[in-house]
Amino acid sequence: AQRVTQPEKLLSVFKGAPVELKCNYSYSGSPELFWYVQYSRQRLQLLLRHISRESIKGFTADLNKGETSFHLKKPFAQEEDSAMYYCALSAQGYALNFGKGTSLLVTP
Amino acid sequence: DGGITQSPKYLFRKEGQNVTLSCEQNLNHDAMYWYRQDPGQGLRLIYYSQIVNDFQKGDIAEGYSVSREKKESFPLTVTSAQKNPTAFYLCASSIRDNYGYTFGSGTRLTVV
Numbered sequence: 001a002q003r004v005t006q007p008e009k010l011l012s013v014f015k016g017a018p019v020e021l022k023c024n025y026s027y028s029g030s031p032e033l034f035w036y037v038q039y040s041r042q043r044l045q046l047l048l049r050h051i052s053r054e055s056i057k058g059f060t061a062d063l064n065k066g067e068t069s070f071h072l073k074k075p076f077a078q079e080e081d082s083a084m085y086y087c088a089l090s091a092q093g094y095a096l097n098f099g100k101g102t103s104l105l106v107t108p
Numbered sequence: 109d110g111g112i113t114q115s116p117k118y119l120f121r122k123e124g125q126n127v128t129l130s131c132e133q134n135l136n137h138d139a140m141y142w143y144r145q146d147p148g149q150g151l152r153l154i155y156y157s158q159i160v161n162d163f164q165k166g167d168i169a170e171g172y173s174v175s176r177e178k179k180e181s182f183p184l185t186v187t188s189a190q191k192n193p194t195a196f197y198l199c200a201s202s203i204r205d206n207y208g209y210t211f212g213s214g215t216r217l218t219v220v
Contacts, residue, residue: 009148034208044151044198046208086150095141095166096209100150 002027004089006099013077014107021072021102023061023087032090033070035061036098039083047072047085057081077106111135114199114212121186121193121219129184129215131199139204140182144168145196145214154197157182158204186217194219 003026013019025031035047048056050063050070061072070087084103088096112133121127131140139158143151143166153166157176171190176182182201186193196216200209 006150036209043213044200044211049208095139095153095156097153098143098151100148 002031002089002091002094002097004087004097004099006085006087006102008102009100010103010105012105012107015079016076019074019077019081019104019106021085021087021104023070023072023099025068025070025087025089027068027089027091029091031063033061033063034088034090034096035059035070035072036086036088037083038086044086077104079106079108082106112199112201112210112212114197114215116215117213119215119217121217123219124188126185126187127217129186129197129199129217131182131184131212132180133182133201133210134180135201135210136179137201137203137210138179139202140176141200141202141209142166142172142174142182142184143198143200145198151198154184193217 005024033050036044037047038044059074063070082105084101086101087099090096115130141156142154145151152168154172155174157163160179163174163176173185196214198214199212202209
């Protein structure tokens with residue numbers, strides 16, 4: 001069985017502070033992991049995929065197979081980063097399995 | 109302008125009635141999905157379809173039904189057997205099953 005855990009429901013940081021949104025997964029195979037973001041009144045959208053190893057809006061995420069984690073990081077948070085963030089796992093031939101999400105609030 | 113469209117945006121249903129939520133995409137994506145989003149629960153998979161005329165149950169398929177007669181369309185029917193249908197429903201599509209998803213804007217269903 002596959003599972004995605006986001007331990008924090010809410011994360012509040014000050015503008016300019018580093019931010020780390022935690023994501024842990026359980027899956028016996030080789031996972032593909034994603035981060036999705038939902039800004040207020042907007043559609044859920046893809047932020048980044050681990051396989052592409054890219055940085056989007058200053059966010060990065062590294063897959064750590066030893067710790068089964070895929071934490072999302074940004075060195076300096078901006079107010080516009082305030083949103084709901086979902087970590088998701090794709091198993092071969094199956095649909096994305098989402099975590100319960102973390103609400104990030106960046107305060108000035 | 110390519111995209112995925114869900115309609116209606118808001119839907120009210122009386123208990124005991126079936127209701128169908130529409131999802132249409134013009135992205136030429138093969139795969140389509142239905143999720144249910146409840147506060148504190150994240151997104152839970154209802155059904156998904158990787159090709160026309162084929163679909164699979166997700167984690168919470170009971171009380172729901174789907175069809176995939178056309179590549180562009182993947183309607184979801186919430187039947188009277190669904191015990192707690194009031195929720196926000198999201199449709200998505202992707203080129204293939206492990207690629208990034210494009211989401212619709214959602215339908216909020218309320219049972220009255």
